Amino acid sequence: MKKLSGNTQVHSRAYSVCDRPYNHQNWNVCLSHYYPNSHGSGKLNLEEVLQISFCVMVFVPKVYLFGGGLETSHSFDWLTRLCFLFCKFRREIMRVKVFGAGSIGNHLANASRSLGWRVDLCDVDEAALARTKNQIYPGRYGNWDESIHLMKNKDAPKGGYDLIFIGTPPDSHIALALEAVKEKPKAVLVEKPFCTPDLTGAQELYDLARSLNVAIFTGYDHVVGKASEKFSELVTQAAFGPVETLDVEFREFWGGIFAAHPWLSGPSVTYLGFWKRGGGACSEHSHATNLWQHFAHAAGAGRVVEVTANMEFVSDGKLDYDKLCMLTLRTENGLLGRVVQDVVTAAPRKWARLQGQNGYVEWQCAYRPGTDAVFEGNGAGQTSEFLVTKTRPDDFIQELRHLEDSIKSDPWSSPLSITRGLDTMLVVAAAHKSVAEKRTIRIDYSQGYTPAALKLV
Numbered sequence: 432m433k434k435l436s437g438n439t440q441v442h443s444r445a446y447s448v449c450d451r452p453y454n455h456q457n458w459n460v461c462l463s464h465y466y467p468n469s470h471g472s473g474k475l476n477l478e479e480v481l482q483i484s485f486c487v488m489v490f491v492p493k494v495y496l497f498g499g500g501l502e503t504s505h506s507f508d509w510l511t512r513l514c515f516l517f518c519k520f521r522r523e524i525m526r527v528k529v530f531g532a533g534s535i536g537n538h539l540a541n542a543s544r545s546l547g548w549r550v551d552l553c554d555v556d557e558a559a560l561a562r563t564k565n566q567i568y569p570g571r572y573g574n575w576d577e578s579i580h581l582m583k584n585k586d587a588p589k590g591g592y593d594l595i596f597i598g599t600p601p602d603s604h605i606a607l608a609l610e611a612v613k614e615k616p617k618a619v620l621v622e623k624p625f626c627t628p629d630l631t632g633a634q635e636l637y638d639l640a641r642s643l644n645v646a647i648f649t650g651y652d653h654v655v656g657k658a659s660e661k662f663s664e665l666v667t668q669a670a671f672g673p674v675e676t677l678d679v680e681f682r683e684f685w686g687g688i689f690a691a692h693p694w695l696s697g698p699s700v701t702y703l704g705f706w707k708r709g710g711g712a713c714s715e716h717s718h719a720t721n722l723w724q725h726f727a728h729a730a731g732a733g734r735v736v737e738v739t740a741n742m743e744f745v746s747d748g749k750l751d752y753d754k755l756c757m758l759t760l761r762t763e764n765g766l767l768g769r770v771v772q773d774v775v776t777a778a779p780r781k782w783a784r785l786q787g788q789n790g791y792v793e794w795q796c797a798y799r800p801g802t803d804a805v806f807e808g809n810g811a812g813q814t815s816e817f818l819v820t821k822t823r824p825d826d827f828i829q830e831l832r833h834l835e836d837s838i839k840s841d842p843w844s845s846p847l848s849i850t851r852g853l854d855t856m857l858v859v860a861a862a863h864k865s866v867a868e869k870r871t872i873r874i875d876y877s878q879g880y881t882p883a884a885l886k887l888v
């Protein structure tokens with residue numbers, strides 16, 4: 432925050448945050464402007480209740496008991512400083528545009544509304560917009576939220592958004608993200624997998640975002656979950672000892688995905704059945720690869736530099752995807768470990784284990800329904816457990832809170848930054864090349880996010 436040197440400066444800054452001229456008569460208007468029945472649920476969250484209570488406690492006595500004092504510049508300055516405090520600790524109302532009114536688009540729209548943000552939800556398909564309003568949103572979250580504006584892409588405003596989310600199939604991500612960055616929002620969120628395994632447009636997008644200073648995030652939301660944060664905290668403790676190896680598995684029969692998409696008849700009618708479009712186990716379940724990279728960073732092992740892969744494909748003329756994907760990864764600091772992703776395992780298993788010289792840490796997603804878990808142990812067995820109870824919508828609320836906080840600090844160092852999303856795409860691309868060439872692939876980061884970065888060992 433700028434040092435307050437005079438009332439004029441203070442005026443304009445407060446105005447830009449509150450949209451209204453700053454004076455005590457307008458506080459009531461200002462509050463009702465920011466705290467309308469803004470969640471769709473009709474409830475204010477705890478943070479907002481505390482903010483309003485703070486405002487009432489501080490401003491009401493000041494205005495009504497000592498109202499005359501307000502005319503003096505001293506009191507005015509005092510009140511202005513409190514106004515700044517209020518604005519600083521209040522979460523901003525973001526204006527959001529979401530591309531893709533499918534499964535993830537609905538999650539992101541709902542999470543945005545839970546934070547009181549304004550949402551325009553766009554799709555190229557009229558039927559998808561109708562399905563959102565009549566089926567997906569009310570089915571998942573109880574009822575349709577009338578404040579969400581549904582529109583075709585061509586009718587969506589350009590410019591004026593704080594955040595733009597790309598929740599469409601992977602082969603459309605880069606083109607939409609390039610256009611979104613040109614609108615100069617505060618940030619763009621691109622869903623996983625970030626792009627197609629041929630890496631088309633990846634470096635171009637990275638360069639454009641850097642040059643326009645628009646932050647880009649990726650949708651690997653597991654890394655900012657509370658259980659992952661606990662896992663990372665435990666493995667950095669001295670008692671854990673040097674790291675021996677790391678395993679991550681996301682093994683899930685994709686019947687679950689199709690159950691969440693009853694309007695899809697199977698993998699052949701979507702990108703999921705085509706690895707070149709970003710489908711198949713290697714791309715679709717790349718949460719595991721990304722989590723492996725995230726935990727390797729937490730353990731100080733650095734970036735992945737070698738990939739050896741094996742995959743089992745379904746290629747029958749109508750479909751062309753990997754149903755099983757097994758990766759052996761080595762990092763620049765020598766950590767050797769394994770990632771397994773598949774679309775055949777039922778019941779699913781989403782699990783990670785980091786073995787140190789003095790013990791292990793395990794992470795398990797959906798250990799019990801609605802509960803993630805982190806276990807700590809040693810050669811004698813498990814020594815502690817840490818449970819996180821949450822719902823699926825909570826995952827996305829947590830992700831968006833992370834985005835909001837990162838934008839205010841350093842978005843480029845977030846574990847959800849574009850760098851992490853594209854680092855994962857390099858591993859995905861290397862994995863497919865490894866299978867095609869039956870060789871280990873070395874990643875040369877000096878070549879950028881391009882196929883030239885993938886070298887045969």
Ligand SMILES: NC(=O)c1ccc[n+]([C@@H]2O[C@H](COP(=O)([O-])OP(=O)(O)OC[C@H]3O[C@@H](n4cnc5c(N)ncnc54)[C@H](O)[C@@H]3O)[C@@H](O)[C@H]2O)c1
Pocket residue numbers: 530531532533534535536553554555556559584598599600601603607622623624650651652692701715
């Ligand atoms: N982070 C997560 O946990 C998570 C969860 C689900 C999906 N995803 C990812 O989100 C992406 C979308 O998956 P989904 O399950 O929501 O798919 P979906 O099929 O349910 O929805 C995609 C929607 O995008 C629309 N669309 C296609 N091209 C478009 C364009 N150019 N502009 C606007 N809309 C367009 C389609 O009409 C469809 O309605 C995928 O990359 C997927 O991997 C991530």
